[in-house]
Amino acid sequence: MEAIIYSANIGGYDxxxxxxxxDRNARYILFTDQDYTSxxxxxxxxxxxxHRRTVARDIKINAHKWLPKHDVSIWVDHSFAPVITDASIFxxxxxxxxxxxxxxxxxxYLEVMELLRLGHITNIEADSIIDELVRNNYYVNNGxxxxxxxxRGNSEKFNRYWWKLLTKFCERDQATQxxxxxxxxxxxxxxxxxxxxxxxxxxxRKQQHLKSSIIQR
Numbered sequence: 672m673e674a675i676i677y678s679a680n681i682g683g684y685d686x687x688x689x690x691x692x693x694d695r696n697a698r699y700i701l702f703t704d705q706d707y708t709s710x711x712x713x714x715x716x717x718x719x720x721x722h723r724r725t726v727a728r729d730i731k732i733n734a735h736k737w738l739p740k741h742d743v744s745i746w747v748d749h750s751f752a753p754v755i756t757d758a759s760i761f762x763x764x765x766x767x768x769x770x771x772x773x774x775x776x777x778x779x780y781l782e783v784m785e786l787l788r789l790g791h792i793t794n795i796e797a798d799s800i801i802d803e804l805v806r807n808n809y810y811v812n813n814g815x816x817x818x819x820x821x822x823r824g825n826s827e828k829f830n831r832y833w834w835k836l837l838t839k840f841c842e843r844d845q846a847t848q849x850x851x852x853x854x855x856x857x858x859x860x861x862x863x864x865x866x867x868x869x870x871x872x873x874x875x876r877k878q879q880h881l882k883s884s885i886i887q888r
Contacts, residue, residue, distance in 0.1 A: 674758035675700055675741045679730045680707070680749040682723035688752035691875055697758040701749075702730050702737065728844055731818075732834045735827040748819035751874035760863060765824035767858035770816035770848075771868040778812045779804060779849055786843050796841040803840065804850060814849050814859060817868040819877070822860075829857040 674697040680687060683705050690699055690711045701712035704723075708714065719726045730737050734744040743761055747753050763769055776782050780801065787797040823829075833851035837844055852859055865871025 672759055672762050673740065673742045674698070674745060674761070675738050675743075676745045676747060676753050676755060676758065677701070677730075677734075677738060678712075678747045678749045678753075679703065679717075679727045680705060681717065681719075681727045681730075684723060684727075685749040688749060688875075690753040690755070692754045692756050694755050694758045697745075697755070698739075698741075699753070700738065724842055728837065728842060729834070731821075732837065732844060733830050734823060735825065735830055742824065744823050746818075746821040746823075747874055748877075750877045751819060751868075753874060755873055761822040763822060763824050763860060764858065765826055766829075766856065767824060767860050768826060768829065768848075768852065769822035769860040769862055770818055771820060771862060771865065771871065773815040773817050773845070774867045774869065776815050778815060779809070779846060780811050782815055782846055786841075786846060791843055792841045792846075800840045800846060807854075809850060809853065813853075815845065816848055816859065818845050818848055819868050820862075820871070820874050822862070826855075826857060829855045 676697050677700040679702040681704055687707050689709060693711055699712045700715060702715050702717050704717050717726060731746055738744055745758060745761060761769065783797050783800050786792045829851060832855050833848060836847035836851055840847060862871065869877060
């Protein structure tokens, strides 16, 4: 099995993190616009004029476009660091993704309402997402994942549809992830160990993002 563990740090939004434990049979790729050097990561320089969030989510979602040939990709938000010694345990089908269940909610509708409350999306964005879900008879309490740690096979169809929904409705990827899975008949799996994305043996505890005014512009 060819596994790639990858991450992105665009705009210096997170502190640079080396993997804590390493699977020597896997490739480690970090996409960044910063001048990092690493003994583990293959650092790939990204030049893209789009907003850093858009670029990072493009890399995260469109693994088929950004990564070299692989059987399984393992995405790790750069607020975490990988602690993976055997990526073969994540050998999943192509028509599946694996994430931890969201620690607070189990419903896209509730996630959209929380994003609206926090000011992460607008009323127009929230209404458009909910109208789309209702029009297509998407159930309430139909699952929600934390996508900061995500394993996928070569799920190009799912990736493309998820990206299409994200660019159409809003850039908060968790708001459309399970809906994209439903529309593409993609299975949602849970990791073999760990209670949540914040409590598991595969990544470190989350570190706060850097918040300088330069980064936030």
